[in-house]
Amino acid sequence: QGANVVWVVSDGKAERRSVTLGVRTPGFVEVTTGVDAGAQVVVGGLELLAPGAPVQAKLVDRVPRAAPAGSDRP
Numbered sequence: 731q732g733a734n735v736v737w738v739v740s741d742g743k744a745e746r747r748s749v750t751l752g753v754r755t756p757g758f759v760e761v762t763t764g765v766d767a768g769a770q771v772v773v774g775g776l777e778l779l780a781p782g783a784p785v786q787a788k789l790v791d792r793v794p795r796a797a798p799a800g801s802d803r804p
Contacts (some may be wrong), residue, residue, distance in 0.1 A: 734736050737772035738765055744772065744783045 734749050749764030765771065770787050772779065779785075 736765060738772040739785045739787045742784060744779045744781060744785050746781055768796060
């Protein structure tokens with residue numbers, strides 16, 4: 731099995747980060763180490779990236795977070 735990596739935008743440039751994965755559910759994977767909360771993670775055009783390549787970030791809709799324990803939200 732290969733290494734788990736993601737690309738992030740750091741100071742306008744592409745940076746490859748090794749990550750540790752946690753819980754996996756259909757459509758979602760928990761990243762437990764390797765990126766900080768709020769980091770800009772690249773989700774498209776990965777085949778065009780190289781370390782240090784300039785990246786213009788575009789925000790996409792965020793996935794709703796899970797409801798707090800005891801909440802009546804799904």
